[in-house]
Amino acid sequence: MRRAVSSGALPALLAGVLLLGGCASTADSDGYYTVKRGDTLYSIGRDFDQNPGNLRAWNKLRNPDDxxxxxxxxxxxxxxVVARTGAGQSSRPAASSTATRKPAARAAAKPAPKDQDDDDAPAPADAKLDWMWPTQGKSAPSADSYKKGIDIAGSDGQSVVAAAAGKVTYAGHGIRGYGNMVIIKHTPQLLSVYAHNKSITVKEGQMVTRGQQIATMGNSDTNKVKLYFEIRRNGKPVNVMALLPAR
Known part of the structure; x- marks a missing residue:
């Protein structure tokens, strides 16, 4: 399950705000942490004050979602090796081998019904949100095989809006292959992703309403102007076409 760090794969930060946290944990004497249920690369990096990209490189991870x-x-x-900063990490010294993982203040999630294991099928809770298209333009499945959402073609500087109300949990350019990216958490289970933007007009922690502008369309980290859009439930991508209104 290993390949070069430069390969494109959606980082685990997309699921980090949704999954289970645990009590305080520590790295062992060799500087390793043992993954527990609900952990993601982003949540581990945040709890140990490390950039998720560092963790991915040090562990030669092929797909951080796995x-x-x-x-x-x-x-x-x-x-x-000197730890680099960015994508949610402050410029503080690297964690020591005896670093203590900070307790995560996250509510325990109830197990998903069996039929929610189908990543392509929308769950009943998904339909309760009033979804809208995040921008205008022709849509198609992403041309990148490792991406599970859709590409929406448009023009440079075109408005990108929140597809549903929620809280901005990521706004930055720290993940190679996604450019300027915004992630919005809508419910304890659902989040949406907006990548390749020209500019970002919101900040992490900001509450946004449905239809509020969050970015402008661009071609950051891609070869043409487009918006990459994805919806995830419990950290797994779902079929966005089943949730967005027909047009």
């Missing part, structure tokens, strides 16, 4: 319970993740720099 962390497994019981897997050992290096959470401090290997010898001779």
């Amino acid at each position: 962390l497994e319970v019981g897997q050992r993740i290096l959470v401090r720099p290997p010898a001779g």
